[in-house]
Amino acid sequence: MKIQNPHDRFFKETFGKVEVAKDFLNNYLPENIIKVIDVDTLEPQKDSFINEELQEGFSDLLFKANINKREGYIYLLFEHKSYSSKDIAFQLLKYMVEIWEAKIKKEKADKLPVIIPLVVYHGKDSWKIGTTLGEMIMGYEDLPEDIKRFTPNYEYLFYDLSRYTDDEIKGEAINRIATTIMRDIFTKDNKGLLGSVFRAVSYLLELDDKQTGIEYFETLMRYIFSARTDLTRADFNRVVKKIETTYPEGSEAVMTLAEIxxxxxxxxxxxxxxxxxxxxxxxxxxxxxxxxxxxxxxxxxxxxxxxxxxxxxxxxxxxxxxxxxxxxxxxxxxxxxxxxxxxxxx
Structure with a gap:
């Protein structure tokens, strides 16, 4: 899928890396789920199920992995709008059906793989929408149990990054950097966002591979100054000064606003x-x-x-x-x- 915006690009450049995706799953999936997923078999798939109409608000990544010792999939949907979507459970269901259809048509499969759907959200508004399909179906909760079984329902895992405190953000350096910046890109003013950038720079010091740090710092700066066009030259100069004193390895990789x-x-x-x-x-x-x-x-x-x-x-x-x-x-x-x-x- 063509990259349409900085949120999409940053999400895919970060979590499209298997080691970062593994780290995210290990740190954020519920224990009862992570124990049945063999994260060492995690393998990114090239498929995307977001249509052109929704590309500006959503990104997705599909991973193949052994789940409960059988082939399965983990579907990661990233909503990068400042407000939440009421029909997310329905959209996810359509994407999962498309994945299953692909298995049937391309591989002639007669058994459908398990798909675990995850939604990552970082908008300004608090998420006040339920995480089950049943909540979208009129009167579903009032139906007798013997009638409910005729109506499809499922639940998706949900992560509202805007609600996470610094202490609740877990994982290795790149994971914490990405989660911190995605959390704050919509919700903080310039001063607050720069504080998050400075914190992210300090996380880079934890990386043993300096080249990886420099490359990811460039990715990070591209995202921040592309997604937040209200940042000024003075803001940029503060970042440069911080880099020079805290992470000098990245000083040459700083891309000026003019260059971007x-x-x-x-x-x-x-x-x-x-x-x-x-x-x-x-x-x-x-x-x-x-x-x-x-x-x-x-x-x-x-x-x-x-x-x-x-x-x-x-x-x-x-x-x-x-x-x-x-x-x-x-x-x-x-x-x-x-x-x-x-x-x-x-």
Missing amino acids: FREEGRAEGREAGRDAGMEAGMEAGMEAGEAKALARTAIKLLTKKFGLLPEEFKTGISKLDPPTLDVMIDGILDYESLEEVKRYLQ
């Missing part, structure tokens, strides 16, 4: 170019689309740093070519005034 936005601008520009150009004019269309996206990025960053820009600046920036815009964006963090921008507009 520039990469997004290039991708957006290439997409705009592909849409705009026919075969004969594709190259020109791509260049125009890239320039337009980079110009928006430059204006956005300059506005964030210096306030509302004069219209002549916006007009001049919009006329620049991609190489010039690249150079301008590279220097934005160091500019002292808009006078330094004028040299590109002449």
